Amino acid sequence: MSEALMSDDHPRAGAAAPRRANRARRFLRNPQAVISALVLVLIGGAVLLAPLLSTGDPDAAELSKAFAAAEPGHPLGFDSAGRDVWSRLLHGGRNTLGGALIALAVALSIGVPGGLVAGYYGKWFDALANWVGNFVMALPAMVVLLASRAILGPTMWVLMVVLGVLVAPSFFRLVRGIVANVRGELYVDAARVSGLRDRRIIARHVLVVVRAPIIIQTALVAGIAISLQAGLEFLGIGSGDLPTWGAMLNEAFQNVQRSPMFMAWPGLALGITSAALVLLASALRDVLEDGDAKPPKLRAARRARVVTPATPDDDRPRASLLSVRDLAVSYGAGASAVDVVHGVDLDVAEGEVVGLVGQSGSGKSQTAFSVLGILPEGGRVSRGSILLAGTEVVGLSEKGYRALRGDVVAYVPQEPMTNLDPAFTIGSQLVEPMRLRLRLSRKAAAERALELLRQVEIVDPRRVFHAYPHQISGGMAQRVLIAGAMSCDPRLLIADEPTTALDVTVQAEVLELLRRLQAERGLGVLLVTHNLGVVADLCDRVAVMNAGRIVETGSTEQVLAHPGHPYTRTLIDAVLDDAPARPAWVAPRTDDGTEVPA
Numbered sequence: 001m002s003e004a005l006m007s008d009d010h011p012r013a014g015a016a017a018p019r020r021a022n023r024a025r026r027f028l029r030n031p032q033a034v035i036s037a038l039v040l041v042l043i044g045g046a047v048l049l050a051p052l053l054s055t056g057d058p059d060a061a062e063l064s065k066a067f068a069a070a071e072p073g074h075p076l077g078f079d080s081a082g083r084d085v086w087s088r089l090l091h092g093g094r095n096t097l098g099g100a101l102i103a104l105a106v107a108l109s110i111g112v113p114g115g116l117v118a119g120y121y122g123k124w125f126d127a128l129a130n131w132v133g134n135f136v137m138a139l140p141a142m143v144v145l146l147a148s149r150a151i152l153g154p155t156m157w158v159l160m161v162v163l164g165v166l167v168a169p170s171f172f173r174l175v176r177g178i179v180a181n182v183r184g185e186l187y188v189d190a191a192r193v194s195g196l197r198d199r200r201i202i203a204r205h206v207l208v209v210v211r212a213p214i215i216i217q218t219a220l221v222a223g224i225a226i227s228l229q230a231g232l233e234f235l236g237i238g239s240g241d242l243p244t245w246g247a248m249l250n251e252a253f254q255n256v257q258r259s260p261m262f263m264a265w266p267g268l269a270l271g272i273t274s275a276a277l278v279l280l281a282s283a284l285r286d287v288l289e290d291g292d293a294k295p296p297k298l299r300a301a302r303r304a305r306v307v308t309p310a311t312p313d314d315d316r317p318r319a320s321l322l323s324v325r326d327l328a329v330s331y332g333a334g335a336s337a338v339d340v341v342h343g344v345d346l347d348v349a350e351g352e353v354v355g356l357v358g359q360s361g362s363g364k365s366q367t368a369f370s371v372l373g374i375l376p377e378g379g380r381v382s383r384g385s386i387l388l389a390g391t392e393v394v395g396l397s398e399k400g401y402r403a404l405r406g407d408v409v410a411y412v413p414q415e416p417m418t419n420l421d422p423a424f425t426i427g428s429q430l431v432e433p434m435r436l437r438l439r440l441s442r443k444a445a446a447e448r449a450l451e452l453l454r455q456v457e458i459v460d461p462r463r464v465f466h467a468y469p470h471q472i473s474g475g476m477a478q479r480v481l482i483a484g485a486m487s488c489d490p491r492l493l494i495a496d497e498p499t500t501a502l503d504v505t506v507q508a509e510v511l512e513l514l515r516r517l518q519a520e521r522g523l524g525v526l527l528v529t530h531n532l533g534v535v536a537d538l539c540d541r542v543a544v545m546n547a548g549r550i551v552e553t554g555s556t557e558q559v560l561a562h563p564g565h566p567y568t569r570t571l572i573d574a575v576l577d578d579a580p581a582r583p584a585w586v587a588p589r590t591d592d593g594t595e596v597p598a
């Protein structure tokens, strides 16, 4: 392995410290964030400590003190009913902020899970939830609240639940949109192939991406909820018996001629709280979103869609690890359906390395994805049978697949970087599937992960274990993915162009590593590649694929030395190894023999 890639001073390795610390630092360096958060903490603290900070009962009226000026213990004076304004302001804040919190809690608990499920699974739930969300958003909030008040009675808390339902679609839409994008990321597919359940993938890999936007949206919606709640109370349609900032505004408004200052206190409290929330939301956007490098999007969403029931074939070699018969993969439905793989037969036995070769677009990846159950959106196995260690996987449920992934079949993908979740350390991404599949404790899984990193020849396993994907090189990332693929001791490894994204020296090292691991563990390997050099180097047998069909199969030696099919001959002729070497470059010289400067 290249020392430059392994050393700590590699540019990627020297990148920023873990992003959580980065975010905290960015937050503390942002004056708008700090000041607005401080203001909110002060307001929240004051209303929470209302019984300690105020002198009396907020509802205790003493008519003789109506409109009386400030006095010791009553710094803001008395209202029209002789009640202490300071007490009412603090206790009113409790009710106003408490109401907004209820609305937020309802909106979050409907909008976030709804958006996660709709964005991740799509299908009918997405269509239905979208329709309901659009319908709720189209409703005029104030009219619905007035109607609710008429039907449900003048209870502010109930109205806040209704308000929560009305603002839930804003969270739903936000989360759904982000999740629908994330579910197509390769690291989500990689997590599925490593055997993680959907619930776990959503909690670990998807929720983390929506966390920051949800926090920002929460701050914004909190401001809106406070204003709406105060608006209702101001109009006199909340709970008239509770002190709230809106009710105080209402009362002050009725006496504005007599004492205009009474408008100021609840007005200021509402204004400062709402402004602080909006400023905090905008500062959080800078802190949480702008500073994070977004993972590049390389492929559209891919979902397994397998429909045809298995049609077992009696002449298959039963001892084989993988036995594919008459596999067809189609996109689209009905008359517009297009077959991209036509009747492929393929076998991999225990300890055997089989190369699946062919030019780009010949259907190699579609065949491999069919075996793994991760065909892209719209793709389906339309015919044939795939036996994985004796289990028919055509038509198999996600649950059935989970039982096979990790310890029967594992996958090494083409693009190492996009198959690692940028939000988690390498260690945590290795540990998680082992805890689930092998039921190891966190400590035992971490020890095994370190051992695996050593086995894939990572020089400083401990540093890599604690590093984030952006802190390691592409070659190291591929080694990490190979370690991950080996983590649950699979019997079959499917490697899809595992070295294509790497530079030439690293390619050789990764191939050498695969060769060693295969020999040590007696793995069956299906190596998808367009590179005949790699095939000659690693494979026992080779299947040549062209235009969705296997055109020739045989031992590597036989196929490469005596190709039987014209397409195989074209592939071999395209390898430039036998072409005459280009003559060395000679600098042009003038007649007297001096070199012409470039």
Ligand SMILES: Nc1ncnc2c1ncn2[C@@H]1O[C@H](COP(=O)(O)OP(=O)(O)OP(=O)(O)O)[C@@H](O)[C@H]1O
Pocket (backbone or CB within 6 Å): 331, 340, 358, 359, 360, 361, 362, 363, 364, 365, 366, 367, 376, 377, 378, 379, 530
């Ligand atoms: N999502 C998709 N929708 C429709 N057709 C697709 C989709 N993905 C792939 N195909 C088609 O399937 C065929 C085989 O593609 P596949 O990715 O298996 O090729 P490949 O041999 O693996 O090539 P490469 O080495 O470039 O990945 C191609 O003709 C491609 O256009």
